[in-house]
Amino acid sequence: MTTIIASVTEAEQGHGVATLKLRPQEENKGEEPPYKYAHLLPHFSADRYPPLTPFEHVDPGHRALSHPNPRSFLDSASSVDELTPHLGTEVVGVNLAELDSAGRDQVALEVARRGLMVFRDQEDFIDRGPEFYREWGSHFGRLHIHPTSGHPEGFPEIHLVYRDLKKSFNFEYDDAVTPTVWHSDVSYELQPPGLTTFFLLAQPKSGGDTLFTSQVSTLKKLSPQFVAFLRTLKALHSGFEQAEFSRGGRRGGTVRREPVEHIHPVIRKHPVTGEEALYVNRQFTRRIIGLKREESAAILNFLYDHIDRSPDNQVRIRWRPNTVVLWDNRITAHSAIIDFKESGEARHGARITPQAERPIPALDGLDLSL
């Protein structure tokens, strides 16, 4: 376990800039080393970003399809375990940081097929630092720059989560009976993320796990008649609430790009595997276009309840130190588990979030305008 010895003071507000200052922890008698990843703590700049512009995404998983053995990047693994039959593979013995371009293409394809991959013992990857993170992520798509979250100073492409005894820079509901909020990251963007990389730099001794669910499996549990209806639907995804949360002074208190809303198909098709996945989530989806208010609410609430109470579609990842997790945000949803507040321990993580294509409707020709 890593212990943060530089404690985080109140975010300083001045000239519209919130900057974290570090000070030595009074209790530290010099026997603890300084925090190894202090340079990756959240920084909130006063920068303002223009709207994102569309781009053509070419998924690297396509290239791996023509490889004679698209799983050869796993040849050096000492173990490859399926976490469940339909979601998640845990790998020991593969150094992600050493993979060449073809190996990274294979990673993209395998994550698309399995939804989620967990790579243990990735100290080399984590210790290569933010320039490497950026280079790694750029292989998989244009890197998303988050409109509100903290990032390492000088590296806005690295999205950070952070919580300790005094501060939280996460988007969390503190007035709900559970902190579980299933979502696909920034699904309000026109081109939401595809293959996503996340790892923890500091973590509590116990707790702070992450839940994942397969939106492919979630969909497969529904009747063909209902799925056929869902294929005809599109829904509004909104970033406004997340922005308001920050404007309210929380999470660093900054909004660097104006929030957006976009319409996506309720069922999307993966560009490489062709698999269909449910693409609505409680955090960002607001309503189904074209239905009456009550109809939209009834269908969305049914789908959210189905996601919530289907452990047969889910896995729960324990963050042993030096674990790197990759998931395909197009076909999965996830939620942090905030169960360690009382311990006062820090949880500090970094996410690399390449954007992918505009979601492809499962129903050919579905009109995605309002």
Ligand SMILES: [Fe+2]
């Ligand atoms: Fe997330």
